[in-house]
Amino acid sequence: MTTKSTLADTFLKYRTRLVRAVGAIVNPDDIEDIVQEAFIKSYEAQLNQEIRFERTYMLKTARNLALNHVTKASSQLNQSMEDMDHLPQELVGHSLEKNVESKERFIHFCRATDTLSPDVKRVFLLKKVYGMRQRDIAELVGISESTVEKHVAKGLMLCARYLADTPQDAAKSGQPGFKSGTGHTQ
Incomplete structure (x- = not known):
């Protein structure tokens, strides 16, 4: 089995866990996009380096993407407050x-x-x-x-x-x- 298919298998096996981890951080409407982006980023990273602990890597990637998303949303909220007349x-x-x-x-x-x-x-x-x-x-x-x-x-x-x-x-x-x-x- 190639490393690429192992990453896909790991993603499929732990997808529900990724969804729960991301769901604890972001709005329900954003969960699926962030989980998919976590897989893509993990896949891209594996093209450049060996990932020994794929599940952990994907969970951390998903969590970081979710936190970045919330930070961006919070920043937009602050910006909209600054825009008040x-x-x-x-x-x-x-x-x-x-x-x-x-x-x-x-x-x-x-x-x-x-x-x-x-x-x-x-x-x-x-x-x-x-x-x-x-x-x-x-x-x-x-x-x-x-x-x-x-x-x-x-x-x-x-x-x-x-x-x-x-x-x-x-x-x-x-x-x-x-x-x-x-x-x-x-």
Whole structure:
């Protein structure tokens, strides 16, 4: 058996484990792409070097790709916050990370807010992350206070539902029993 077919056999044998490992880190919609990319990167690496522990190499590759994906998504979230029009001066320099106890909770929070529409997301973050008053948000965004209240309520409901459907204890510990993508309504 050639080394190339061994790598493919290893991938097929441990594909479910790769999916679980990646699923503990990224959104369900991104899992398959990252798992496939992990195989391609492993295959390309094996063309240039011998990989003695194929399963470990693929798992580490998949995990690193997933972490890079989350970092990129988090960066995009931060960039979209920077793009907001004319934030009040007291918000400059305020760190979102200070409002979250750990990196894992921050990642889950970002994933939850990514499920929101742009309008709801903007209002929700201004209220819940920056602690702005509804009246100030309404003036800043150019909508009624009633609409601000509705956006905040919708954001709370959808984020709470997302976080409740995400088994965070399994995701934190990296346990292989974590099943990503089950029960998500978004």
